[in-house]
Amino acid sequence: MAEFLSLHDAVARYVEDGATVAMEGFTHLIPFAAGHEVIRQRKRDLTLIRMTPDLVYDQLIGAGCAKKLIFSWGGNPGVGSLHRLRDAVEKGWPHKVEIFEHSHAAMACAFEAGAAGLPLAVLRGYVGSELPSVNDQIKFIECPFTGERLAAVPSVRPDVSLVHAQKADRKGNVLVEGIIGVQKEAILAAGKSIVTVEEIVDDLEAGPNACVIPGWAIDAIAVAEKGAYPSYAHGYYPRNNRFYKEWDTIARDRDTFQTWLDENVFNAGGQAQ
Amino acid sequence: MAEFLSLHDAVARYVEDGATVAMEGFTHLIPFAAGHEVIRQRKRDLTLIRMTPDLVYDQLIGAGCAKKLIFSWGGNPGVGSLHRLRDAVEKGWPHKVEIFEHSHAAMACAFEAGAAGLPLAVLRGYVGSELPSVNDQIKFIECPFTGERLAAVPSVRPDVSLVHAQKADRKGNVLVEGIIGVQKEAILAAGKSIVTVEEIVDDLEAGPNACVIPGWAIDAIAVAEKGAYPSYAHGYYPRNNRFYKEWDTIARDRDTFQTWLDENVFNAGGQAQ
């Protein structure tokens, strides 16, 4: 049953050093506030899972929280590289990060399979790609009906998932709307889940088939106004594309990054920058 | 690209004798009008697929349209047996119908896998059930990551699917709302699809994540007002539970059934009874 906690308390209770953590949001509703709280609490040795690690993962990696990264596209969308990720992978700063690399199709299916309680996802994938040669988590099975060779990947079952959503009602039921990505899957696949929301409302005012996640399937809800910023929340505020472009300069240099992190995360209370 | 056709023309064009046909609707939006048109056109040797064959399949089977039935629960919901189905299975009237029997979980996964273009569905299913001993379409595979034994069933890929929905816009985009069952999956898994709708509207007025199926993924749209009756259409008309109870008497006797069929289907134009 969802408990209403402060973001600080939710992260302190559920995100342990060494945990496997998914913070999802497919370019929309990216849980920046939650990610910053993880950085502030100096969590270490995390295995970070995310289809599209973008700025918040760049920040987590640069801040030294990550040991491993499981992902399918790691860039600053429309801008370029994630310099902190590259620095960790190419030069081992602040330390080496091990990467397990997939395609989007495989990761999406792996989240789906995780939510479905299965140990594996099966897809028609990776045909002719060299990714299976560098990721031993990609295997192939034979269809017992047709003999077709299909790809198999382990399902995603994080210890804890953190996602951001528009709103929760007073019973902790959550509405996610717009580009819903794999948020529902991330929550359902996880051992524990933390959802940050823009606001708590009396009535979700959701359509009959809206993406609503019941409170009893969530562990903690924390209000984090503008919790996805500089990403966006459909119906609340737009994406700050300018910041995404500026990040390229900030993240390119270790010192500039450190300064940014100090000013905007460590010395910035429980709020996203 | 969806073409607007009369129900007669849609069925005449796309439902061939011997075809594998799915008419879906999980107790809601059951395509009675479409099923009756199939009966009127005296289609034969159909392999009928449906999770919950109810009255409309009882009628199709009693009318001699079916050769095979793939299903997971064949009854009159809340009332009792499907007498025409039982007469066909137990006594071979009007002729023997071969049955392939699944659980709901397996059928639901098989529709999902069909929509996903896969040859098989994998689920944690059939543990300890004797269904695998009477249905050779149920096999087991081993997870290459955990060694767990999981069930596998062939995906559902009908030649043609017929479903009923609330409304279409003038470009043929369709909104399904309420209990959406496996309708989307039935359409996407099929070679050809016919959607009957209550009405054509200028604007679907759907929420951002509503179950909308684009016109280009549908072959034919036919207006069939009250096309799900005596089943129901959320937002349009309620289920006629009384008729469901009356059907028990009508279907129990071959002659009564024949009379009903003549009066309500063969001599009843292109409209559901």
Added chain:
Amino acid sequence: MEYTSAEMMTVTAAKALENGMTCFVGIGLPSEAANLARLTHAPDVVLIYESGTLQTKPDVLPLSIGDGELCESALTTVSVPEMFRYWLQGGKIDVGFLGTAQIDRYCNLNTTLIGDYQAPKVRLPGGGGAPEIATCAGEVFITLKHSKRTFVDQVDFITTLGFGRDGKARDGVPNIGRGPTRVITDLCVMKPDPETRELVVVSLHPGVTVEQVQDATGWEIRFAEQLDTTPMPSANELDVLRDLKARTERKHAGEA
């Protein structure tokens, strides 16, 4: 307050549900009991029907598993594949509440057919959601009327696993629920023996005798050493149940 044995069964079945449980509800007797629980001692019990309706609060009992009432009063409604994949197989269900046509001493359920599969004497509706509800839910409650026709020594067909023909079919199976933990009839309450998994009568409904239960059971059924008497329905429980059934009757009769 007087009551029928059917009411006794429903009230007892309802009491099995605890407040806050998530319950995957079968149509018919389980649905009646689960909604009675929600309207009495367990207002926050979460009812889930396989039609995709999550956390539904119907005002009248649904005739089918997918009546409009279920969707209109639900928190949200998901597709049927999602229901079985994410919610049932995904391990979100505390208890599956099932009825059945036949049950045997090891709680195996048959809703497929009477007689031989290839030449059935009576063809029943089939498995529906039950085979995976019984294995994926945390535990399973079963409710049905007690008779020699329903309580048989060996089910004609195991549609849905209790504990198998030998009581051991769940042993060592990974990711499987605890299986049936109680069976509630119009005569008594039974639980599987923790060792052998054979059904044992643990509680007789008021006025019911050991002989009555044995006469209505197709095998020599065991009785617990400490045999309880099931608590009687309270006046409030009976009132709520009768109101619910009357509302339901009026609603379904009124539809055209």
Added chain:
Amino acid sequence: MEYTSAEMMTVTAAKALENGMTCFVGIGLPSEAANLARLTHAPDVVLIYESGTLQTKPDVLPLSIGDGELCESALTTVSVPEMFRYWLQGGKIDVGFLGTAQIDRYCNLNTTLIGDYQAPKVRLPGGGGAPEIATCAGEVFITLKHSKRTFVDQVDFITTLGFGRDGKARDGVPNIGRGPTRVITDLCVMKPDPETRELVVVSLHPGVTVEQVQDATGWEIRFAEQLDTTPMPSANELDVLRDLKARTERKHAGEA
């Protein structure tokens, strides 16, 4: 009307799309070309982005694959698993439109890294949707700037299959798309040879020479015997493209 080589590339890439096609759109150049097509000769082209936005009609170009604009102007938005399972793998996509960091003579694409996988010289973003777009879509169009850095003899890593290291990797594979059918750069248009699958220049953009193309290509590239000249952009195409880019610029600069 004057135009840049970048505009020539976009307009030519746009023309590859036919009205009514369903197109799975990559971000960047493909997105620019696909939207130009929609705003000019192909108003009913169906644009699908991997973020789940089905049939979207953005007024400005998205910076990311999941800008709000894409969802707001879409027919509907589905989950990312559904997008990849039902729409891409389910065979509903006529053409995948991709960019890349490296491409080789057999149209294999590398967006993973430069150098060795374990010790990369440059780490690129990775595969994203491309590996399965390239195999599940009916066919694939590729657009990128022409240079020796991008057109290499052998890609450092096959992230996404063209026709394999030997041109034969699609042969005999069931349920696979036709693969790349054209590559559009700022210099020319190339198509794979129907037999060997090796890229062949079929059309030079106006004013571009065979030498220029060869100089910008990391292998000895073949030219078709009948070498066409790519049609020039029309004034309308250029107007629409420039308006689109100006609108986009204003929108993104104005955001705070």
